[in-house]
Amino acid sequence: MEVPVNEHEHGEGEAAAAALRPGHAARAGSAAALSRYVERRGSGEHADAVWRSAHAARVAAQALAVLSESAPDTAADSRCARNAAASAARASQTAQLVDDAAGTAVAACQAVLKASPAAGAKHVGTDERLNAEADAAERAAVAAAERAGWIRPGETVPAVSTGTRSPEMMTMLHL
Numbered sequence: 001m002e003v004p005v006n007e008h009e010h011g012e013g014e015a016a017a018a019a020l021r022p023g024h025a026a027r028a029g030s031a032a033a034l035s036r037y038v039e040r041r042g043s044g045e046h047a048d049a050v051w052r053s054a055h056a057a058r059v060a061a062q063a064l065a066v067l068s069e070s071a072p073d074t075a076a077d078s079r080c081a082r083n084a085a086a087s088a089a090r091a092s093q094t095a096q097l098v099d100d101a102a103g104t105a106v107a108a109c110q111a112v113l114k115a116s117p118a119a120g121a122k123h124v125g126t127d128e129r130l131n132a133e134a135d136a137a138e139r140a141a142v143a144a145a146e147r148a149g150w151i152r153p154g155e156t157v158p159a160v161s162t163g164t165r166s167p168e169m170m171t172m173l174h175l
Contacts, residue, residue: 018072023081023135025067030112030142031060031084033151034091041098049094056094060087081134088141089116095150104148111137111144 035057042050063080070076092112099105115137145151 014072020074020077020081020131021067021072023131023138025064029060029064030138030145030151031087031091032057033155034088034095034112034145037150038091038094038098041095046094046098049097053091053094056087056090060084060091063087085116089113092141092145092150095145095148099148102148104144105150108141108144108148108150111141115141 035053038046038053039050042053060083063083067077067080089112092109096105096109115134142151146153
């Protein structure tokens with residue numbers, strides 16, 4: 001049985017979801033920036049890392065595209081954030097590999113991995129405390145990535161092709 005929702009409650013939900021979107025987009029941007037770093041630094045011996053990082057950036061770009069093309073929806077937007085965070089985590093692992101596990105690279109990878117579950121928490125988007133934790137974890141991950149030299153403050157996030165968004169891909173992304 002469907003519970004009726006009045007227009008006022010629906011509008012508040014959209015406003016709350018819209019307010020969360022910049023954080024979700026930041027997570028996708030982190031994956032794209034890390035992918036570019038791996039692409040620039042990766043050599044022949046790291047061809048697999050470059051491919052994995054590029055794939056992570058594509059998945060993040062697809063999540064960002066879905067965010068930009070759809071009306072705000074807390075649950076769907078949270079899934080996009082989870083996909084973007086997982087992509088950033090994968091890209092950070094490849095960046096660590098390319099940097100031969102240097103100390104700052106290990107610390108940055110750990111920070112990004114810590115941010116990933118926060119962004120994908122079950123009630124992110126509806127729980128203010130979880131939203132704040134996810135945003136704080138993302139800021140810490142970005143700061144660590146800056147210290148490692150993976151991203152530069154103020155640097156434009158590179159455009160990443162979303163590739164083909166087939167129904168199978170959208171199902172895999174839980175969208």
